[in-house]
Amino acid sequence: MRTSRKRSPEQRHDRYAAERRQGEQIVADELERVWGWSGPAGAIRAQRRADFLIAAAELGPGVRTLELGAGTGEFTRRLVESGCALVAVELSEATAERCRARVGDAAEVVVGNIETGEGLEGRTFDAMVGVSVLHHVNMKLCLQNTFSLLEAGGRFAFSEPNMSNPQVWAMKNLDFVARRLHETRHETAFRVKRLRRLFEDAGFEVTVCEPFDFLHPLTPKRLIAPVLRAGRLLERTPLRAVAGSIRIAGRRR
DSSP: OOOOOOOOHHHHHHHHHHHHHHHHHHHHTTGGGGGTOSSHHHHHHHHHHHHHHHHHTTOOTTOEEEEESOTTSTTHHHHGGGTOEEEEEESOHHHHHHHHHHHGGGSEEEEOBTTTTBTOTTOOEEEEEEESOGGGSOHHHHHHHTGGGEEEEEEEEEEEEBTTSHHHHHHHHOHHHHHHTTOOTTOOOBOHHHHHHHHHHTTEEEEEEEEEOOOOTTOOGGGHHHHHHHHHHHTTSGGGGGOSEEEEEEEEO
C-alpha cells in the first residue's frame, strides 16, 4: 500500500527527478500506449476531453492559453485546432521534445515546472487547461505559482482521474498495479469535493466539477457504441460517482 505524507523540499526534488525519468522512459520505450489514448476507444475518450477543454475554457483565435503537463502532445495537437495562442509546458525535456515534434510551430512548447512557475516567468494567460496533470503535483504550490498567471476573469478547465473509481483507486494505492501501469509513486487522484474545494479555497469560481466517462480505453471497437449509450445514462444517475474521470472548469475572480 501507499501512504500520503507532507513532502520536504528534498522529496519534491525527488519527485521532479522521477517525473523526468518517466518522461525519458516513455519516449525511449514508446510507452504512450499505457495512457490508452491510441486505440479506438481511447481516441474517443481523448477527443471528448479535448472538446470539453476547448468549450469550457472558451478557447479560440487569439486566446492566450497555457496547457499544463503537455506530455508528448496528445492534447496539444487537439487544442491548437481551436486557433488559440497556445503555450504548452512540460517538466520532462524528453516528452517536451516529442510534443514539439508533434505540433511544430502550432504551439510554443517550453520546459518548465508548474509547481514553481519556472519557465513561465513574466507571462499571463486568458485560459489554462490540462488532462491528467494536476494529480501529479502539489496543488497548493501550483495554484500559488502558476494559476496566479491567469488573468482576472480567465478560464480554466481540466480532466483528472477519479479516486472513487475502483480501477483508479487500485492504480493509486496498490504498488503492484501502479508498477504494471508505470505510475510514479507520488501520483494520486481526486475526489469531487476535494478538487472543488482546492480551487474554491484558492479564490477561484468553480462552475462545474463532476465525474464523467464510463468508456474504458480497452473497450473493443464493436462495444464502443453500446458502452457510450450506457455511459450517457449512468452519468444522469447517482452511479456517475464512480465514473473514471472528473471534469472541472471555472474562472479566476
